Amino acid sequence: MFTSQTSSFQESIDVEEKEDFENEEYNQKIQQINCYYSIYFYQSTRSEAAGESVAWSQRRSDSTTSQEDFSLTLLDTSLPSEAEPELRSYISRRLSKGALLGGMGNIATVELSVPEQAVGCYCCLLEQEKSPEQPESDGNGWVVCFLGGSEKGLNLFRLELDKYVQGLQSSLSPELPNLESEVRPYLSRWYDESVMHIHRVVQLVQGNIGFLLHAALCHTHVEVIGADERTKNDVSRFIKAASLQGLVQEDTTTASLCKAISEDSHSDLVIDCANSPPTLSNTVSNHFCDEWIQAFINAAERFNPFLLRQILENFKLKAIQDMNNLKRFIRQAEMSHYALFRCCQFLQSCGNGDVLLQNARAEHSDLPEACGIIQVLEEFLSEQAQGVAH
Numbered sequence: 103m104f105t106s107q108t109s110s111f112q113e114s115i116d117v118e119e120k121e122d123f124e125n126e127e128y129n130q131k132i133q134q135i136n137c138y139y140s141i142y143f144y145q146s147t148r149s150e151a152a153g154e155s156v157a158w159s160q161r162r163s164d165s166t167t168s169q170e171d172f173s174l175t176l177l178d179t180s181l182p183s184e185a186e187p188e189l190r191s192y193i194s195r196r197l198s199k200g201a202l203l204g205g206m207g208n209i210a211t212v213e214l215s216v217p218e219q220a221v222g223c224y225c226c227l228l229e230q231e232k233s234p235e236q237p238e239s240d241g242n243g244w245v246v247c248f249l250g251g252s253e254k255g256l257n258l259f260r261l262e263l264d265k266y267v268q269g270l271q272s273s274l275s276p277e278l279p280n281l282e283s284e285v286r287p288y289l290s291r292w293y294d295e296s297v298m299h300i301h302r303v304v305q306l307v308q309g310n311i312g313f314l315l316h317a318a319l320c321h322t323h324v325e326v327i328g329a330d331e332r333t334k335n336d337v338s339r340f341i342k343a344a345s346l347q348g349l350v351q352e353d354t355t356t357a358s359l360c361k362a363i364s365e366d367s368h369s370d371l372v373i374d375c376a377n378s379p380p381t382l383s384n385t386v387s388n389h390f391c392d393e394w395i396q397a398f399i400n401a402a403e404r405f406n407p408f409l410l411r412q413i414l415e416n417f418k419l420k421a422i423q424d425m426n427n428l429k430r431f432i433r434q435a436e437m438s439h440y441a442l443f444r445c446c447q448f449l450q451s452c453g454n455g456d457v458l459l460q461n462a463r464a465e466h467s468d469l470p471e472a473c474g475i476i477q478v479l480e481e482f483l484s485e486q487a488q489g490v491a492h
Contacts, residue, residue, distance in 0.1 A: 135293070137293040138180045139247060139289040139290065140180075140189055141178050142174045142245040143242070143244055144173075144174055144197070144245050145175065147171055147172055147173060172241075174190060174245065177244075178285065180290065181214070193245055196208065202226075202227040203227065204229040204243065206264075209253055210225075221251065222251045222255055225245060225247045226263075228244045228270070229242075230244075230274075246270065248263060248267075255408035262296040265296075266295060267292075273285055297407050297408075298407055299336045300343065300410050301402055301410055303337055304402040306380060307379075311395055312391040313371060314344065315387075315391040317341060318340075318342075318345045318346075319345070319391070324337060324371045325371070337373065344414055346421060370384060371386075388454055390452060392453075393453065394417050398414075401413055425462075428459075431444055431445040442478065442479075446479065450483075455479075459479055
């Protein structure tokens with residue numbers, strides 16, 4: 103009934119998405135990866151536009167697409183000249199169908215005159231803030247597009263892309279006087295900032311990635327010293343991406359499985375980047391987390407950030423499945439000694455018993471019978487660990 107952890111791990115990563123991302127050509131360095139951006143000013147023609155805006159639009163009529171109730175004006179792009187009008191036509195069709203909602207990113211595959219021919223395209227409409235002093239701005243805004251990789255790949259980073267594009271809004275105006283100094287550099291970094299952070303962390307810690315995975319599952323604080331702000335932010339974002347926080351929710355009276363914080367929490371995991379390679383202290387891991395190390399390293403060596411993210415999602419999915427299995431076994435063990443035996447077997451084979459019991463203890467803190475079973479299971483794991491040590 104119980105398979106080995108190795109086979110469970112293989113089942114977790116041998117999925118259709120893994121094959122898709124391996125077939126994509128992302129094995130080059132980031133400087134060689136083709137990624138693009140475009141930004142347009144969206145103007146609703148249902149309201150009277152100010153004379154200055156009209157004059158400005160007329161000056162740029164060569165790069166403007168007009169529809170019945172809106173116009174779309176190119177502000178800047180890194181696309182080849184033959185590909186940009188194709189993208190603008192695609193965006194216009196999406197807008198005319200109401201498929202772009204303010205502040206919500208939309209990801210699809212587009213076919214353009216670029217070397218890849220078909221690329222993933224993230225589009226987001228940022229609405230101009232409404233002001234009583236400028237009622238003519240109602241309904242206006244900017245359409246920001248990021249292009250590169252595949253639709254499946256970009257979907258894995260939807261939250262990061264949404265956050266990144268929102269960070270641009272305070273810098274936007276219809277004429278973009280800060281285009282050269284601020285907006286263009288920001289747009290140019292979208293791939294590096296929104297997609298590559300997981301890859302950078304795996305490259306940084308290499309075979310020590312298992313310690314970060316364990317810290318994320320256990321809600322252990324990770325401190326980075328001797329590093330720049332970007333590295334610190336990368337590690338923080340990796341821990342957040344690997345955490346199960348918010349993925350498995352219970353009702354308001356019960357702590358969620360992924361929200362357990364043990365009273366006997368471990369010391370902070372410290373990553374000292376003063377040396378190369380970095381040194382880690384207060385490290386804790388388990389067999390489950392260690393099983394995933396090679397998969398992360400292999401994907402990083404192939405320079406495949408999308409496969410890396412898919413592996414991370416599979417890691418979390420397997421952890422959630424194991425948590426749900428343990429939860430079911432605990433319920434059964436309240437009525438059956440055989441189920442308690444199955445619980446022990448499961449914890450022994452999954453390799454993640456310490457994390458699962460920590461979460462189970464927090465979730466069942468107000469259930470005496472379940473707490474008794476968890477205590478027995480903890481004693482079983484402790485005895486097993488001592489047996490291995492001797």
